[in-house]
Amino acid sequence: MKNGLWVYCLILLLSLSAFESKGQTKFSQPSNYNEQFSGIGPKVYILPPPKTKIEIIQGQYSAKKKEQSELLSLIERQQLFERLKKVDNGELPFKITKDTSVVSREEQVTAAINYYNQINNLDSVWAWQNHLGIIKLLKGDHDSARELFLEVTIEYELLGDNRKNVAILNNLAILENDAGNLTNSLRYYDKLIAIAKANKDILAEGLYTLAIANIEAKLGNYQAAHNVVLTRSFPLLQKSKSYPDIVDALNTLALIKENEEKFVEAKWIYLQAADVATMHKDEKGLAESLFKIAELKNKIGDGALAIDDYKHAKELAIKHQMEALLIEIEDGIGDAYLNTGKYTEAALALNSYNILKVEFINKQILM
Missing domain, CATH: 1.25.40 (Serine Threonine Protein Phosphatase 5, Tetratricopeptide repeat)
Structure with missing residues (x-):
């Protein structure tokens, strides 16, 4: 009986020892993370690896492209401003502050118009109205700008002031182009070309026909644009020997080819523009080309x-x-x-x- 009890105790002891050993082995083994497991405690968050220097710079360039709209808009506005023409308007009246930190440029110009109206100096009124029209156009207010330009051009036509009237017609042509009214823009350029021919101003005629080529390209009429540059604009500019404008005409033609996806032709014409600019020491034109x-x-x-x-x-x-x-x-x-x-x-x-x-x-x- 004693021997049987002793044997039973020994078996029980061995069983407990084996169980303890099994438990220790089980809990000492590493286990994989189970995404499906939902137990007590915070959710496991796996940190992504740090970005490489290459990934950082690529991300910065992606951000640059997304943030460029304001800058591109300002550059386009400056280029637009350079093409618009002012007429003689003199200085701002002495009573009007010239400090733009106090009043805006638009407020200054409006005050100048009111001042010259009061003293009945109509020529200065119209000149400053043109200036105000330019400001409105640059702000994208095409309707207000158009109204101002049209009012001024009527006065200059009645006076027979050809030089000033041409400046306002130029602004109207640019305004309609910017507003997307391309047919109206072409109509103003045709009028400007007629005036240039009457004045035998071959440089002006060449530049206006180049503007027409740009509009034809904008309309998708690439062949017509090509013909206008080569048969009308380019010969006039060559005759006038205005080499910076010839470089601009070549760059315009190349851009037309590029938009048409004729890249080989475009590249060749750009190279011709660079050659002309180099030959005639037109460093600005060379930079553009x-x-x-x-x-x-x-x-x-x-x-x-x-x-x-x-x-x-x-x-x-x-x-x-x-x-x-x-x-x-x-x-x-x-x-x-x-x-x-x-x-x-x-x-x-x-x-x-x-x-x-x-x-x-x-x-x-x-x-």
């Missing part, structure tokens, strides 16, 4: 070949203080560096672009 060549190369995947063109264009843009072009160059060369895997250079270009962008935007706000 080299930039357009680089942009086209970037567009068709030749970013590595575009970099030298961007660099040369940048030197000329800095020399001639071409602020808007310089920003566009830094934008393009940064993309070229990024696409060719030159991440250090891409980071430097992005930094330079951001500095120039802030300076440009602040300057436009202060104007």
